[in-house]
Amino acid sequence: MKNKLNIAIVGTVLASGILSAATTTDTFTAGEILLGFYASSGTGASKNLVANLGSFGNFDNNDGATVSILGSSLVSDLVATYGANWNSRTDITWSVTGANFAQSVAGLTRNTIFATSPRASVTDAPISITGGSDGTLAGIRLNVNSINTAYDAATTTANSTVTVVIDGSNSDSMQARMVLSASPQFGTDNTNSAASVTISDFYGLVPTSGGIAPNGAAVDTDGVVFTRGTNYLGYFTLSSNGLNYTASGTAIPEPSSYAVLGGLVALGYSAIRRRRNTKA
Secondary structure, eight states: OOSHHHHHHOOTTTTSSOOOSOOEEOOOOTTEEEEEEEESSSTTTTEEEEEEEEEGGGGOOOSOOEEEESTHHHHHHHHHHHOTTGGGOSSEEEEEEEEOOSTTSTTOOTTOEEEEEEESOTTSOOOOOOOOOHHHHHHHHHHHHHHHHHHHHSOBOSSOSSEEEEETTSTTSHHHHOOGGGOSSSSGGGOEEOSSSEEEEEEEEEOSSSSSOGGGEEEOTTSOEEESEEEEEEEEEEETTEEEEEESSOOOOOHHHHHHHHHHHHHHHHHHHOOOOEEO
16 A cells, blocks of 8 residues: 555644644645635635645555545635535535646646546446547646646645635636536536535546557556546545545555554645745
8 A cells, every 4th residue: 555645645734733824825736636615605605715635646546545635624724714514505516626737747648637526425336527639638727727826826724734715706716717618527517515425536537639648648656557538546525524535446454554654644744745835
């Protein structure tokens, strides 16, 4: 079992309360994954809550493991943005997305898109989604890149060094860029309700033709192959306790992982992302 996802997502340090008022910005780069929320009405209707979950490599483990993402800091930000009843509201939706903007990201074909597809129950089969050619996905990638611009300019929250609030009126907000015209796989059909317990399957969509990749496939630094078309990676589960991610495949625990788990948890989310925050 790869340890990197376990270290990256726990977020104990971020939820410990040692962070003071937000004074920094974070920088989103190609191949990283964004989690976004927005409300169509009520408290927080003018706000998009967006979190950077780090590299796509955190989510292609194929080990069947389930981990918590961002810990309690995410719940704290949801309460602060949308109110204590955020998990009972049907007017709040969420989605996960990302993209590779160029061929410089190891393991990804140019214009690879990451997108979610809502699922009614964990017992149901994932609802597969499809991508498109290099030219088609390039148009969707431009929308993700626009959200990147808004994310980079926003100040991080008091609870997290990787989460920001973007005004919904911003033309580069997730709310503005999640439009039907951006289909096939980055539109409103890829969002899920935040009420109760909701599930969204996570896919890597590689151009079905064109793009840059050896023999129509790309291999990341862990040897995971992304083939042309749809690549199923796992699923996210949102509840009142926060967000979990379950990778596809079957978990095979390594004996050594138990001995170091306590130390890994203490490192927290920000420790392994190895990315520098810049002063606002």
